[in-house]
Amino acid sequence: MTQMLDFNGRVAVVTGAGQGMGREHAKMLASRGARVVANDINADRVADTVSAIIDSGGIAVADSHNIVTGAADIVQTALNEFGQLDIVVNNAGINAFGRFWEMDPDTWWKIFDVSVKGVVEVSRAAMPHLIASGSGRLINISSNGVMGVPLDSAYNAAKAAIWGLGITLAAEAREVGVQVTTLMPVAWTPMTEDAFPNPVIRDAMRNTVPASAVSAFVAWLAHQDTTVHGDTFEVAGVSAGRVAIAGMPRMKVATPTPESWAEGAGLLTQDGELRPFRTASESFRDQMVYLAPELDSVLPADAADVSR
Ligand SMILES: NC(=O)c1ccc[n+]([C@@H]2O[C@H](COP(=O)([O-])OP(=O)(O)OC[C@H]3O[C@@H](n4cnc5c(N)ncnc54)[C@H](O)[C@@H]3O)[C@@H](O)[C@H]2O)c1
The missing domain is CATH 1.10.287 (Helix Hairpins)
Incomplete structure (x- = not known):
């Protein structure tokens, strides 16, 4: 029987922790002893996340920097508040739908840039501290959209970039003791609530893939004893599988x-x-x-x- 995985002494940054899966990841890690920097560009929502964690006896601080322009500040929040950084969950992302050749280019590039640059810059700022941790964990959130979802080209291109980045960082970071993994989650969140007009799909998701279920998987990956490295996983509710090319x-x-x-x-x-x-x-x-x-x-x- 596996002992309870605790995160005492560990410090985590979770981006996009104001709602949806990010909020659940922050709550899950804090509930097991991690000190958490809950980041979200939406300051009110992330303050709610932090209140919920503190009300349950956990330790967290809110950070409302933009992952694209304030990555170094997010990492600095962890260092200022908790003196170290061991875990980063690059969860924040945005989406909007439109046919590629009809979508306004500024919108297309905004979706791509927020997702990709955010992950790149937060990872860049975090990496020296994850290396210093001795058991750093970097978890990047991609999407099975990389396999192609019509009307979602900017998002899927971004998620494919995040996937390639993660596989490569994993190969580079193995020697310095940082484990990098990539997730392609499916969960009922405000993002999916906005995405699916079909009530059958909405009900199926609401009933079977709560955001909190993905957090259990994230916590397993983030744990210092977990030796998975460089892999990509699909995870939906209580199911998960490795994704291979x-x-x-x-x-x-x-x-x-x-x-x-x-x-x-x-x-x-x-x-x-x-x-x-x-x-x-x-x-x-x-x-x-x-x-x-x-x-x-x-x-x-x-x-x-x-x-x-
Ligand atoms: N929900 C799904 O089924 C699903 C499937 C595949 C991948 N994903 C990915 O999982 C992650 C979380 O998804 P979700 O459904 O919980 O999304 P969500 O839209 O519910 O939450 C995303 C959060 O990120 C924040 N955010 C956006 N831009 C930001 C920025 N520049 N800086 C800081 N925070 C920012 C938002 O304010 C929001 O609170 C995203 O990367 C998403 O693309 C979700």
């Missing part, structure tokens, strides 16, 4: 001409056994060996890692 069986052409690929189109689009890749090196090495089998004995396992 996988390749279908390859094919070769004798000579690379547009016509030879046209002839092979049927093979390229047919079903077949999936091969999951954990790293870019696995995919790169696999392609090279497929082309030239003799490379199998000379290419290292981390063939795409330019730092080697």
